[in-house]
Amino acid sequence: MKHLFSILFLAISSTLFSQSYWQQKVDYKMDINFDDVKHQFKGKQKLVYTNDSPDELDKVFYHLYFNAFQPGSMMDIRSLTIIDPDRRVGDRISKLKPEEEGYQKINSLTMNGKPVDFKVVGTILEVKLPASIKPGESATFDMDFEAQVPIQIRRSGRNNKEGIDYSMTQWYPKISEYDYEGWHSNPYVGREFHGVWGDFDVTIQMNKKYTIAGTGVLQNATEIGKGYTDKVVTDPNPSSTKHNWHFVAKNVHDFAWAADPDYKHDIKTLDNGTKIHFFYQTDTLVENWEKCQDYTVRAFQYVNKKYGEYPYSDYSIIQGGDGGMEYPMATLITSHGSFGGLVSVIIHEGLHSWYQGMMATNESKYPWMDEGFTSYAQHDAMDFVYGKNELNPHLGAHRNYHFLVKKNEQEPLTTHADHYKKNRTYGISVYSKGEVFLDQLDYIIGEKAFEKTMMEYYNQWKFKHPNANDFKRVAEQVSGLELDWYLEQFIGTTNFIDYSIEGFEKCEKTSTAIKLKRVGDMPMPLDVAVTLKDGTVKVYNIPLAIMRGAKTESKYTDYTVVSEDWPWTNPEFTLCIEVKEKDIEKVEIDPSLRLSDIERKNNVFPREKK
Numbered sequence: 001m002k003h004l005f006s007i008l009f010l011a012i013s014s015t016l017f018s019q020s021y022w023q024q025k026v027d028y029k030m031d032i033n034f035d036d037v038k039h040q041f042k043g044k045q046k047l048v049y050t051n052d053s054p055d056e057l058d059k060v061f062y063h064l065y066f067n068a069f070q071p072g073s074m075m076d077i078r079s080l081t082i083i084d085p086d087r088r089v090g091d092r093i094s095k096l097k098p099e100e101e102g103y104q105k106i107n108s109l110t111m112n113g114k115p116v117d118f119k120v121v122g123t124i125l126e127v128k129l130p131a132s133i134k135p136g137e138s139a140t141f142d143m144d145f146e147a148q149v150p151i152q153i154r155r156s157g158r159n160n161k162e163g164i165d166y167s168m169t170q171w172y173p174k175i176s177e178y179d180y181e182g183w184h185s186n187p188y189v190g191r192e193f194h195g196v197w198g199d200f201d202v203t204i205q206m207n208k209k210y211t212i213a214g215t216g217v218l219q220n221a222t223e224i225g226k227g228y229t230d231k232v233v234t235d236p237n238p239s240s241t242k243h244n245w246h247f248v249a250k251n252v253h254d255f256a257w258a259a260d261p262d263y264k265h266d267i268k269t270l271d272n273g274t275k276i277h278f279f280y281q282t283d284t285l286v287e288n289w290e291k292c293q294d295y296t297v298r299a300f301q302y303v304n305k306k307y308g309e310y311p312y313s314d315y316s317i318i319q320g321g322d323g324g325m326e327y328p329m330a331t332l333i334t335s336h337g338s339f340g341g342l343v344s345v346i347i348h349e350g351l352h353s354w355y356q357g358m359m360a361t362n363e364s365k366y367p368w369m370d371e372g373f374t375s376y377a378q379h380d381a382m383d384f385v386y387g388k389n390e391l392n393p394h395l396g397a398h399r400n401y402h403f404l405v406k407k408n409e410q411e412p413l414t415t416h417a418d419h420y421k422k423n424r425t426y427g428i429s430v431y432s433k434g435e436v437f438l439d440q441l442d443y444i445i446g447e448k449a450f451e452k453t454m455m456e457y458y459n460q461w462k463f464k465h466p467n468a469n470d471f472k473r474v475a476e477q478v479s480g481l482e483l484d485w486y487l488e489q490f491i492g493t494t495n496f497i498d499y500s501i502e503g504f505e506k507c508e509k510t511s512t513a514i515k516l517k518r519v520g521d522m523p524m525p526l527d528v529a530v531t532l533k534d535g536t537v538k539v540y541n542i543p544l545a546i547m548r549g550a551k552t553e554s555k556y557t558d559y560t561v562v563s564e565d566w567p568w569t570n571p572e573f574t575l576c577i578e579v580k581e582k583d584i585e586k587v588e589i590d591p592s593l594r595l596s597d598i599e600r601k602n603n604v605f606p607r608e609k610k
């Protein structure tokens with residue numbers, strides 16, 4: 001009885017836990033006064049922090065990202081010591097002169113008017129609170145700070161190689177996230193960000209020659225103009241050398257901006273009214289920037305229907321001069337490349353508005369969920385905008401992933417983004433293997449269930465911080481299948497997939513038996529396609545016993561679920577079918593090419609001669 005009671009209690013408490021998701025909230029009000037001669041700015045930041053956690057907080061942390069751009073920083077040392085440093089970083093940080101470095105200095109900080117104890121440790125500000133913030137309480141932090149914009153090394157900075165004056169990302173003291181997994185005061189070593197959901201109200205005083213582009217909606221367009229309004233522009237301070245740019249962004253977890261005197265500003269409007277802004281330099285490849293706008297509109301409209309609607313009124317695509325990086329309601333991208341490259345980076349960064357922007361996974365812990373999911377949707381959307389309709393638009397990702405497997409350089413996808421042994425391993429793992437994760441999920445649970453899973457993920461998790469298990473649970477709820485083995489094997493280990501068709505056998509029950517073998521360690525359900533000499537194709541699905549079911553639909557017309565499951569412990573399986581061996585032209589495992597089998601030659605029988 002006691003035993004039964006404790007089981008009952010466990011069941012109830014786990015239900016309560018799943019219903020008691022919580023997240024912190026923060027409202028930023030910032031006033032920035034920018035000096036474009038010294039490349040420095042002074043800032044006042046008022047932050048209202050609401051503790052919606054069940055815990056009392058006696059400390060908080062802020063990120064001071066600009067401090068990474070100083071000789072001897074963790075980012076510098078990591079770049080000097082990793083096997084394959086990012087060429088954009090290399091040893092450049094170690095050679096920065098004081099006037100080229102970045103910094104964020106805290107002049108004063110109070111909580112509810114009382115001074116707090118704080119200490120700067122590299123890119124993290126550690127703050128001891130004068131009184132703890134209790135569950136449900138809010139606290140107001142007032143900060144005075146000053147900063148110097150570094151020469152652009154990565155993402156943020158000034159005077160980059162495409163001639164953009166200021167790329168202002170990771171530019172303000174940003175409070176660290178405390179979520180249902182604890183504190184995330186992650187130092188800025190290489191990449192990846194995580195932030196607290198909230199509202200931003202930002203005013204930037206900037207020399208009038210500049211156009212500013214960024215997160216949020218410009219509140220005083222008619223005072224400034226610069227392509228933001230068709231209405232008559234009236235400057236309220238004609239004698240001042242600066243404009244006050246006032247932006248508001250609601251329900252986001254970061255704020256980025258860029259400024260340049262030569263930005264051209266175009267706007268396209270989607271069917272649902274969302275405005276897409278394009279900011280690019282007039283001395284760049286203007287033709288590409290003009291041509292890419294229709295592709296962008298079509299991609300957003302396609303994605304809105306398939307992956308959930310973009311919920312904000314504005315999105316800005318900004319030439320920033322260094323790679324591509326996603327921010328809420330905006331992206332900074334490079335554009336000194338081909339037209340195809342420009343479209344590709346715009347669609348990729350645009351899709352981050354879904355994966356990381358709205359479904360705000362912790363990028364440090366789950367980088368494959370933002371880069372991999374984004375890459376998946378990107379290649380799907382690109383297949384659509386270019387009208388290619390390929391059998392599988394994700395094959396490039398499979399190839400990259402197989403390269404890593406064959407090099408024996410895999411690390412599990414559970415690795416923290418900054419901790420991969422090589423930058424290349426990080427890149428291929430999170431972008432390509434992450435993309436393959438979704439392509440294979442489509443194969444495992446069926447196309448309709450997969451599409452519904454992506455939409456349901458958006459419905460359940462937008463404006464939150466989902467983790468890997470949260471996504472898996474959605475796929476399980478939609479498909480009715482157990483998928484913990486898939487997450488555990490494909491994400492948590494470096495096991496790979498290799499299945500083989502060994503040949504035909506006599507079968508007692510039916511006419512023909514096909515002998516199958518699991519060569520790799522990772523088990524997967526199999527689609528086995530049998531092509532008959534008359535051209536007919538029959539597809540047999542062999543589920544894994546640990547799935548507790550099978551996909552109920554498939555893109556194949558002649559589709560049968562084999563009632564017998566394949567327990568993964570059995571290295572071999574005999575598939576009995578009601579077809580005569582002499583009528584069979586070919587047998588193939590997964591002709592859709594979604595199963596990431598690293599050796600496809602043995603997926604076909606008779607083996608193809610080459």
Ligand SMILES: [Zn+2]
Nearest residue numbers: 348352371374
């Ligand atoms: Zn990305």
